[in-house]
Every structure is written in C-alpha cells, then in structure tokens.
Amino acid sequence: MHPRDQIVLVMQRIYKRVLTTTSGGNLSIIDDNGDIWITPTGVDKGLLKASDIVCMRADGTVLGDHKPSSEFPFHLAIYKARPDIKAIVHAHPPGLVAFSIVRKVPNTNLLPQLKALCGTIGYAPYAIPGSAELGENIAQQFRQGVSAVIMENHGTVIGGRDISHAYQQFESMEMSARAILYGNMMGKPHYLSNKNIEAYNNQLPGPFPEMEEVSRPSDERERRLDIIKIVRRACEQGLMLGAFGTISTRWRDNDFLITPDECSNWDLRPEDIVQVKGGERETGKYPCKSAHLHQAIYEKHPDVNAIILTQSPYLTSFAITGAEFNVRTIPETWIYLQDVQMVEFGEQFAGVGTIPGIISTETPVVIVKNECVIVAASKLLQAFDYLEVAEFSAKSLVLSTTLGKMIPISDEQVDELGKVMSKWKNYEWRM
Numbered sequence: 349m350h351p352r353d354q355i356v357l358v359m360q361r362i363y364k365r366v367l368t369t370t371s372g373g374n375l376s377i378i379d380d381n382g383d384i385w386i387t388p389t390g391v392d393k394g395l396l397k398a399s400d401i402v403c404m405r406a407d408g409t410v411l412g413d414h415k416p417s418s419e420f421p422f423h424l425a426i427y428k429a430r431p432d433i434k435a436i437v438h439a440h441p442p443g444l445v446a447f448s449i450v451r452k453v454p455n456t457n458l459l460p461q462l463k464a465l466c467g468t469i470g471y472a473p474y475a476i477p478g479s480a481e482l483g484e485n486i487a488q489q490f491r492q493g494v495s496a497v498i499m500e501n502h503g504t505v506i507g508g509r510d511i512s513h514a515y516q517q518f519e520s521m522e523m524s525a526r527a528i529l530y531g532n533m534m535g536k537p538h539y540l541s542n543k544n545i546e547a548y549n550n551q552l553p554g555p556f557p558e559m560e561e562v563s564r565p566s567d568e569r570e571r572r573l574d575i576i577k578i579v580r581r582a583c584e585q586g587l588m589l590g591a592f593g594t595i596s597t598r599w600r601d602n603d604f605l606i607t608p609d610e611c612s613n614w615d616l617r618p619e620d621i622v623q624v625k626g627g628e629r630e631t632g633k634y635p636c637k638s639a640h641l642h643q644a645i646y647e648k649h650p651d652v653n654a655i656i657l658t659q660s661p662y663l664t665s666f667a668i669t670g671a672e673f674n675v676r677t678i679p680e681t682w683i684y685l686q687d688v689q690m691v692e693f694g695e696q697f698a699g700v701g702t703i704p705g706i707i708s709t710e711t712p713v714v715i716v717k718n719e720c721v722i723v724a725a726s727k728l729l730q731a732f733d734y735l736e737v738a739e740f741s742a743k744s745l746v747l748s749t750t751l752g753k754m755i756p757i758s759d760e761q762v763d764e765l766g767k768v769m770s771k772w773k774n775y776e777w778r779m
Contacts, residue, residue, distance in 0.1 A: 351377040351385035352398040354435075354511045359387065361515065361614065362439060363394045365586060367522060370394055373439030373503075374417035377511055378427050382406035386423060388414030418478040425483035426507055429490045433507035437514040440503035443525030453498050454525050457539045458668055459659065459718055460548045461592045462524050466517050470494035474501050496521060512612050516591035523589060523661050530665035530746045537668045540693070540718055548694055553640045559628035571597050571605050572618040578656075578732050579613050586660065587735055590614045592720075593658040594636040597728050599623070602646050609634040644704040645724060651709050654728035656735055662742035663721040666690070670717060673742065676756035681741040683769050684734055685713050693717045713738050 349357075355375045362368050362375075370393055376386040384404040387393070391400050391414055402412035404420065417423075423436050447454055453471050456463045470489030475482035486505055489497045496506045496517055504521065508514030531537040540548075575595050582588035582595075590613050596606035603625040607613065611620055622635040624643065629635055642655050659667075666673050673688040675681050695701035695716060707714045707724045712734050714722045721738065725731035748754050757765070 350398070351379055352401040355385060355387060355401055356396050356398050358437070358511050358515050359393055359396050362437075362518075363396075364584065365519075367441040367519075368393060368439040373437075374419050374423070375435070375437055375511065376417075376420075376423045377435045378433075384420075384423065384427065386416050386420055388412065388416060389418050390414065421478060421480055422483035422486045422505065425480075425487035426490050426505070429487040430507060432509070433490070433495070435508050435511035435514045436505060437508070437511070437518045438503065438505040439518065441518075441522040441525075443522045443529060444498065444504045445502075446529055447525055448498050448503060449501055451500055454521060454528060455539050456524070457541070457545065458524050458528065458537065459664075460540065460545045461659070462520055463540075463545055464549075465520055465591050466496050468494055469521070470497040472497050472499050472505075474499075477502070512590070512615065515614075516589070516612060519589055520591050523586070523659060523664065526661040527659075527664035527668055530662055531669040531671075533746055533749045534665065534671040535669040537665075538670065538718060544693065544718075551694065552637050555634055556624060556627060556629040556639065558631050559623075559625055560631075562623060562630050564623075568599055568605065568623065569618070571599060572621045574728055575605060575607065575621055576616055576618055578728055579607065579616055582656075582658065582732065582735070583614050585736075587739060588613055588656075588658045588660070594638050594642070594656070595728075596639070596642045596655050598646055598653040599625075602643065604642060604646055606635045606639050606642060609636050641701075641703060641722075645707060648704045649708050649724070651726055652707075652724045653726050654724070654731040656723045656731050657720050658723075658735065659720050660735070660739045660742075662739050662746055663715065665746060666742060667715050667717055667719060667721065673715065674745065674754060674756055675741070676762065677741050677744055677754070679757070679765055681737060682757060682762065683765060684737050685741070687711050688713045688715060688738065690715045690717065693719055 359375055374387045376384055378384050383406055386402055388400050388402050402414055402416040404416055453469045456466050472485040472489050475485050486497055498504055506514050506517045528537050579595055593613055594607050596604050598604050605621050605623055608620050608622050622633040623630040638657050645652055675685045675688055689706050695703055703714055709726055712724050723731050723735045725734055
C-alpha cells in the first residue's frame with residue numbers, strides 16, 4: 349500500500365474512534381528514498397483523501413496540493429534522531445492529554461502487554477507548536493530510546509517501525525490512560541513490578557506443534573468470516589485493540605479457530621485465522637498466546653462455543669483496581685452476566701490456572717487483574733453482546749461514582765427477574 353493510502357487509512361481509524369478532532373493531529377511516513385509523506389494543514393481530518401497527503405522530498409522539494417502539517421519540523425527531527433523509526437503518529441486524545449496537562453506520564457507497568465509494546469514513555473517540555481525548539485525537545489527523548497512521548501500541555505507523539513505499529517502503540521496508550529483515569533474514580537490503580545512482568549513473560553506457554561495436513565471445508569471457512577466480522581466491530585467500538593485481543597470459536601469437537609499472534613487485529617484477513625485441531629496448530633501459523641486457555645475452556649465446557657479475551661477501557665479500570673463489579677445495575681446486566689468473577693494476575697497461564705473452572709455459559713465474564721477480561725458464550729455473537737453489556741455496565745458503574753453510592757437491584761427484584769431469565773438468555777443468536 350502506498351504511504352498516502354496508509355496514512356489515510358490510519359487517520360480514518362483515529363478520527364472514527366474519536367481520538368482526534370477535525371483539525372488536530374498529524375501522521376507521517378518516511379520511505380526508503382528518505383521522502384516524508386505527511387498529512388496537510390488546514391484539511392478536514394475526517395474527510396482526508398490520498399490526494400491530500402503532502403510529500404516532502406529529501407532534496408527539499410514539496411509535492412502536493414496543500415501545505416504540509418505545521419508540525420513537520422518535529423517529524424523531521426525524530427526521523428533524524430532515530431533512523432529505525434519509519435512512521436509517526438501525533439494527536440491529542442483526551443486520556444493522554446489529561447496526563448499532559450497535569451504534567452504526568454502513564455506508567456506502562458499497568459499491563460504486561462502495554463509495557464512490552466510501548467516500553468517507558470518519555471516526556472518533552474513545552475515549546476511553541478511548529479517550533480525548532482519543540483522538535484529538539486521531542487527528538488531528545490527519542491534519542492534516549494523511547495518510542496512514545498507525552499508532550500507537556502500538548503498531546504502525544506509516537507514513532508514505530510511502520511504506521512500500523514505506531515498506531516497500535518497510540519491506541520494502547522490511550523486505552524490505558526483512560527483506564528487509569530476511570531480507575532482513580534473507583535479506587536487506586538495497582539501497578540506491576542518488573543519482576544511480576546518478567547515472571548509473566550517466563551510462563552507464557554510455547555506454541556502448539558504443527559499439524560501435517562490442513563482441511564478447510566466450507567463450515568470452517570464460514571467461521572473464519574464470522575471471527576473477522578466480530579473483530580472489526582470490536583476494534584471500531586474500542587472493545588478490542590489492534591495489538592491485543594483474541595477471539596476464538598469452536599469448530600468441531602474441541603477443535604477451534606482463533607486469531608493469530610503478533611498481527612494487527614485491524615488488518616486481519618480470513619486466511620490469517622489459525623486452525624487448532626487435535627492440539628496442533630495450522631502449518632506456518634501461530635495462534636494467540638492465550639490459545640492454551642481457550643483449548644482448556646472448550647474441553648471443560650462443551651456448551652461454550654466462543655471466547656473473547658480483550659482489554660476495553662472501563663472493564664480494564666476494574667482489572668487494575670480490583671474494584672467490585674456489581675451486576676445488579678439494570679435487569680439486562682444481571683440476566684446476561686449473572687456474576688462477574690475476578691482472578692489474580694497470571695491465572696490465565698499458570699497451567700491454565702483456575703479460569704476454566706470458573707468461566708461458563710452461566711458465569712460468562714471473568715476479569716483478570718492487570719491483564720484482561722474474558723467472555724465465553726454458546727454463540728460468537730452472543731459472546732460479543734456479553735462483552736458490550738459488560739463494558740457498558742462498567743462505564744455506568746464508573747460514572748455513577750461522581751453522583752453517589754451505587755444502589756443495586758434488590759433481592760426481591762432479582763427473584764422476579766429470575767422468572768424471566770431463561771426467556772432472555774435463550775434468544776437465538778446466529779453466529
């Protein structure tokens with residue numbers, strides 16, 4: 349894909365996710381010739397076209413119908429400081445701006461995946477936008493080896509090996525920043541030590557052995573398409589990140605299909621999905637590292653046919669604080685979720701831990717501290733609906749803290765709901 353098209357694609361994602369404004373933010377890519385492709389100034393980011401992208405040639409000439417972003421100087425300064433960086437994302441998403449205006453930096457030890465993806469986040473002192481001073485302040489941070497920087501009273505800037513990698517860091521940082529902010533409304537976020545993260549990484553299971561032959565009948569191919577549809581919806585709604593999140597669906601017996609490891613969820617294709625059959629993986633492909641957990645759940649619960657493991661901001665705020673998730677908010681939440689269990693960090697890998705014994709179609713949601721939320725259901729669309737219900741409920745619980753103490757549905761009301769529960773939960777889901 350041409351740099352112009354890559355920039356437009358990522359800007360569309362940022363704008364649709366409401367992570368920038370019509371006039372805010374800028375993206376760039378440096379190609380093998382040393383030419384820098386960058387978003388223009390004064391053009392609606394929500395309606396950006398490939399023809400709007402400006403090319404700043406290495407020889408100093410400018411190609412395009414518009415003026416380049418006024419922030420081009422700091423893009424150039426970063427590329428000069430770090431030849432390994434090939435793309436830059438700069439924007440003013442609310443969560444990270446909140447840190448910027450109180451002059452703090454998110455601690456990436458919040459989640460092991462965040463630490464692995466973003467490392468330590470730098471901090472650049474304030475300078476006038478578009479100035480050489482701002483470029484030098486930011487470049488100085490990048491020279492120290494960081495790939496993400498909070499800009500004092502401004503926003504954030506992130507560099508990556510390509511535009512997809514830079515966006516994944518940007519998206520993950522913003523989700524985590526919001527989770528910290530929401531967590532502070534309910535309690536106090538807990539951070540992992542470096543030893544915690546090291547131990548976590550050391551217990552990640554190895555890959556399944558490869559299968560010798562792969563069969564892809566029509567029903568298997570159909571399930572691949574179903575997974576892709578749900579992944580895209582989850583990404584668009586902020587329920588799943590490009591860099592983290594796994595969806596699987598049972599195929600036959602205990603065999604299943606699952607999203608791959610180290611592949612952007614935004615860009616998944618049906619052929620990227622990995623088949624796991626008889627405890628072996630599809631040749632040449634690697635399933636997500638949580639695949640062993642998915643397998644254990646399917647083996648223990650024949651009625652579970654779909655699993656989603658993800659990080660969404662409001663549910664993650666419960667995961668990092670350990671705050672109680674009370675399902676007695678509204679009838680839908682209690683009927684669908686019944687109970688939301690919480691387990692300790694690392695439980696999803698330690699010999700698959702206790703999770704397969706907790707999660708079921710009757711207890712479909714489990715939160716893992718400083719890690720993720722896991723949802724199981726008899727149908728894929730049903731699992732996605734449960735995830736939506738859980739995230740909406742988590743949001744309501746967080747927001748209610750600003751009004752007063754949450755008043756749950758009473759025992760008498762729960763008894764009445766129990767009489768209609770089977771009717772609600774037996775809704776026929778198609779995926």
